[in-house]
Amino acid sequence: MSIEGLYNSYFSLYTNSIVSTDTYGGVNRVMVLVGTFPCYVTALNGDELVAYGKTNVVSTHMLFCKIMDIKSSDVVYIDEWGWFNISFIDNANNMGHHNEIYLYQAAAPQVEAESSTSSESSSSSSSSES
Numbered sequence: 001m002s003i004e005g006l007y008n009s010y011f012s013l014y015t016n017s018i019v020s021t022d023t024y025g026g027v028n029r030v031m032v033l034v035g036t037f038p039c040y041v042t043a044l045n046g047d048e049l050v051a052y053g054k055t056n057v058v059s060t061h062m063l064f065c066k067i068m069d070i071k072s073s074d075v076v077y078i079d080e081w082g083w084f085n086i087s088f089i090d091n092a093n094n095m096g097h098h099n100e101i102y103l104y105q106a107a108a109p110q111v112e113a114e115s116s117t118s119s120e121s122s123s124s125s126s127s128s129e130s
Contacts (some may be wrong), residue, residue: 002039002040002054003064003066003097003098004038004066004118006040007038007040008040008041009038009040009041009078009079009080009081010036010039010078010079011037011039011041011076011077011079012035012036012077012078013032013033013034013035013036013037013039013068013070013075013076014031014034014075014076014109014111015031015032015034015071015073015074015075016029016030016031016032017029017030017031017032017112019074019112024099026048029109030110031109031111031112032112033111033112037065037066037068038065039078040063040064041061041062041063041064041078042062043060044059044060044062058104059087059088059102059103059104060099060103060105061078061081061084061102061103061104061105062103063076063084063099063100063101063103064098064099064100065095065098065099066099067091067097067098067099068099069106070086070099070101071086071089072086072088072089073086074086074089075106076101076103083106083107083108084104084105084106085103085104085106086101086102086103088101088102089102089124090102114118
């Protein structure tokens with residue numbers, strides 16, 4: 001059975017990108033959109049909550065998607081669910097069939113503007129309101 005038939009949502013994958021470095025060597029980072037992909041997402045109930053490592057990060061949601069290059073430092077936005085950090089990425093049974101990604105709720109990160117056309121249209125609409 002194909003996992004694609006189970007997809008119930010879409011997620012946007014964001015990764016860290018270095019924007020600039022200041023004179024003291026400090027790095028300014030921003031999240032950049034990698035792409036939007038179909039997925040199956042579900043909330044974990046109290047019996048399924050998973051805690052990894054000594055930091056005791058508790059995963060609250062699980063995302064299933066096709067095999068792709070995802071890092072635990074990436075951030076996920078799921079339509080109608082919100083922003084999530086990644087706590088664990090599992091290639092189920094190392095079969096190369098799909099990824100099972102454990103997530104926990106996060107605050108919205110600083111995200112790079114997607115295009116200059118959206119800012120141009122918002123400035124033209126605000127000038128027409130005046």
